[in-house]
Amino acid sequence: MAIVGSVAAIGAGLAVIGVGLGIGKIGGSAMEGIARQPEAAGKIQTAMIIAAALIEGAGLFGIVVALLGLGG
Amino acid sequence: MLKKIAFLSIVFILSFNASKASAPEAHEVEKSEKYDPVPEIMHHISDAHEIHFWGKGENSVSIPLPIILWTNNGIVSFISSEFHHDEEGHHVVEKNGQKFINSHGKIYYANETADSHGSFVSHGEDGHTTNAKPIDFSITKSVVGIFLTMIILLLVFTSVARSYKKNGGIPKKLTGFMEPLVVFVRDDIAKENIGEAKYKRFVPFLLSIFFFILVLNILGLTPLGFNVTGNIAVTFVLAFISLIVTLASANKNYWKHIFWPPVPLALKPLMIPIEIVGIFTKPFALMVRLFANITAGHIVILSLISLIFVAQAGSGDATAWAVSPGAFALTLFIFVLEVLVAFLQAYIFTLLTALFVGMSVEEQH
Numbered sequence: 046m047a048i049v050g051s052v053a054a055i056g057a058g059l060a061v062i063g064v065g066l067g068i069g070k071i072g073g074s075a076m077e078g079i080a081r082q083p084e085a086a087g088k089i090q091t092a093m094i095i096a097a098a099l100i101e102g103a104g105l106f107g108i109v110v111a112l113l114g115l116g117g
Numbered sequence: 118m119l120k121k122i123a124f125l126s127i128v129f130i131l132s133f134n135a136s137k138a139s140a141p142e143a144h145e146v147e148k149s150e151k152y153d154p155v156p157e158i159m160h161h162i163s164d165a166h167e168i169h170f171w172g173k174g175e176n177s178v179s180i181p182l183p184i185i186l187w188t189n190n191g192i193v194s195f196i197s198s199e200f201h202h203d204e205e206g207h208h209v210v211e212k213n214g215q216k217f218i219n220s221h222g223k224i225y226y227a228n229e230t231a232d233s234h235g236s237f238v239s240h241g242e243d244g245h246t247t248n249a250k251p252i253d254f255s256i257t258k259s260v261v262g263i264f265l266t267m268i269i270l271l272l273v274f275t276s277v278a279r280s281y282k283k284n285g286g287i288p289k290k291l292t293g294f295m296e297p298l299v300v301f302v303r304d305d306i307a308k309e310n311i312g313e314a315k316y317k318r319f320v321p322f323l324l325s326i327f328f329f330i331l332v333l334n335i336l337g338l339t340p341l342g343f344n345v346t347g348n349i350a351v352t353f354v355l356a357f358i359s360l361i362v363t364l365a366s367a368n369k370n371y372w373k374h375i376f377w378p379p380v381p382l383a384l385k386p387l388m389i390p391i392e393i394v395g396i397f398t399k400p401f402a403l404m405v406r407l408f409a410n411i412t413a414g415h416i417v418i419l420s421l422i423s424l425i426f427v428a429q430a431g432s433g434d435a436t437a438w439a440v441s442p443g444a445f446a447l448t449l450f451i452f453v454l455e456v457l458v459a460f461l462q463a464y465i466f467t468l469l470t471a472l473f474v475g476m477s478v479e480e481q482h
Contacts, residue, residue, distance in 0.1 A: 094461065095465065095468065098406075098461050098462070098465045099406075099465070101406075101410065102402060102405070102406035102409070102410070102465075105405065105406065105409030105410060105413060106402075106405055106409070108409060108413060109405060109408075109409045
């Protein structure tokens with residue numbers, strides 16, 4: 046059985062693990078915060094979306110590098 | 118409701134099982150017999166010299182776009198239909214005494230003679246084309262996308278401005294739709310991050326950035342096949358403009374914080390290079406964030422649709438039809454996510470630009 050695909054795919058997968066953990070943690074804390082103070086739900090949600098987008102940006106750096114390495 | 122979900126999930130799972138059942142020797146099939154979706158996907162997210170609708174090769178139905186090249190002998194321009202849909206480097210166009218060839222969407226100077234395959238380009242060791250290139254100023258698909266966005270924004274916002282004048286500040290239909298967005302950018306993005314005293318100067322710039330990126334992102338999701346913000350050159354220019362605005366409006370306090378940060382003396386040799394590099398990494402992150410988010414979204418959508426073609430190449434037409442509902446359902450889900458991402462990325466770009474501008478005009482505290 047031969048291994049198909051590229052090492053770049055492994056790199057991209059590792060980057061996504063980081064993003065998943067980070068955004069999961071943010072989501073968890075946001076849920077807790079909303080549970081404690083339902084009236085602050087709007088602000089917490091906004092802050093959560095911003096933090097998630099920034100973490101995703103960092104993770105996508107890894108994806109871009111994986112795409113660049115796809116050639117060989 | 119529950120019954121509907123159960124029914125759909127059963128259909129979905131069955132469609133996957135159908136493909137497995139009719140491909141017992143799938144793992145022994147040569148790579149060349151399977152459908153490789155990667156070149157098609159890459160072709161769809163790249164820029165092109167024509168707006169291609171359907172068809173392949175000679176039978177393509179497309180709108181040709183002008184090609185404008187700055188060559189060694191001056192500016193040469195012609196319409197891309199002169200290449201007769203050839204992207205393999207076979208058809209030579211001669212203008213102004215110079216020969217041009219189209220290889221994979223890029224324009225090169227053609228070699229004098231064709232090689233054994235009839236191609237006028239030479240390739241290096243790793244498959245890259247080694248011909249020289251004229252400087253390409255063509256109106257490509259992305260440029261048409263930008264012009265289209267410009268027209269849309271001009272039409273919408275001049276009508277909104279006129280409507281305010283005519284109705285004395287009371288918003289009607291389109292204005293009523295735009296007003297919350299504009300007020301949102303002005304209050305929650307500009308005023309919040311730049312401060313009450315100085316935010317007014319930057320509101321037009323922030324509004325332009327927000328709506329430009331938003332409309333371009335949404336345009337990329339339409340079937341017209343534009344991919345403008347997924348082009349790193351476009352996001353580079355946007356981030357560069359952001360950097361220029363930040364640096365041009367920086368006050369003495371900002372430069373003092375960069376070149377003589379308020380940290381203990383022992384740390385200063387470490388902090389000063391970090392701060393200087395930091396001036397450039399922030400717009401760089403803006404550029405890569407927008408580019409990667411939009412391109413990744415487009416690639417995921419295209420890959421999910423390619424599942425149907427992979428199934429067809431691997432197991433025949435019947436499997437392809439069976440896989441289609443599942444593929445469409447997944448694609449629809451990702452599409453909805455991508456609309457959210459379109460808004461979110463425009464918001465994040467504008468927010469971070471406002472943040473950086475705010476940091477550069479901040480007074481001593």
